[in-house]
């Protein structure tokens with residue numbers, strides 16, 4: 220694997236349409252203390268086959284960057300393209316394009332009342348997949364992360380590492396092209412962290428990419444590139 224290279228924005232591979240492209244993205248939010256400028260002109264392209272580690276101090280805007288990139292929250296200013304398509308103010312278009320992303324959060328965020336299988340099936344319910352097909356796809360996804368023997372377990376019966384594996388299966392089940400992971404190993408011991416990192420990096424393929432926020436230098440070093448963010452700005456390291 221290629222070593223990490225610091226980036227200030229990125230040049231997409233010649234001829235390839237980036238899976239996601241951010242150009243001069245700003246994100247501000249209103250708070251009781253006034254307007255908070257969180258992202259201040261971020262330009263970044265993510266191409267198929269890439270893994271990018273997003274690093275930087277706490278509060279620098281890493282999670283916000285992931286949320287804007289994955290269309291969970293709109294940018295205040297700037298251009299965002301997904302698969303070459305400009306994301307504008309058309310909500311329906313944004314919802315459709317959001318399906319290209321799979322999200323993994325630090326604390327797994329599984330639904331407590333549902334089994335592992337039902338948790339992984341859940342994203343398929345919203346996109347009109349037949350129930351028997353949902354079950355097959357969810358079982359396959361859980362088997363792919365080594366959780367095929369825990370289909371009926373509920374979140375309270377799973378370890379932290381197992382919960383993360385279920386969360387990864389859930390993120391992958393609808394076959395997204397971009398995996399966005401926010402500190403996926405942050406709450407795991409080093410052995411489990413390595414298993415989860417191996418799984419995530421192993422998912423990157425010819426048509427898929429991974430963008431992961433991490434505080435762990437050893438994990439960041441395993442990505443193709445590192446995007447270091449300080450106070451809402453991408454900086455060279």
Ligand SMILES: Nc1ncnc2c1ncn2[C@@H]1O[C@H](COP(=O)(O)OP(=O)(O)O)[C@@H](O)[C@H]1O
Nearest residue numbers: 248250255257276277278279280281282283284
């Ligand atoms: N909805 C919000 N309202 C006000 N401030 C926010 C909001 N979301 C994030 N922030 C602030 O923006 C900054 C960046 O947040 P975040 O993206 O979560 O940082 P990181 O993930 O790098 O720790 C922080 O100072 C945070 O307090």
Ligand SMILES: [Mg+2]
Nearest residue numbers: 281282283401
């Ligand atoms: Mg964060």
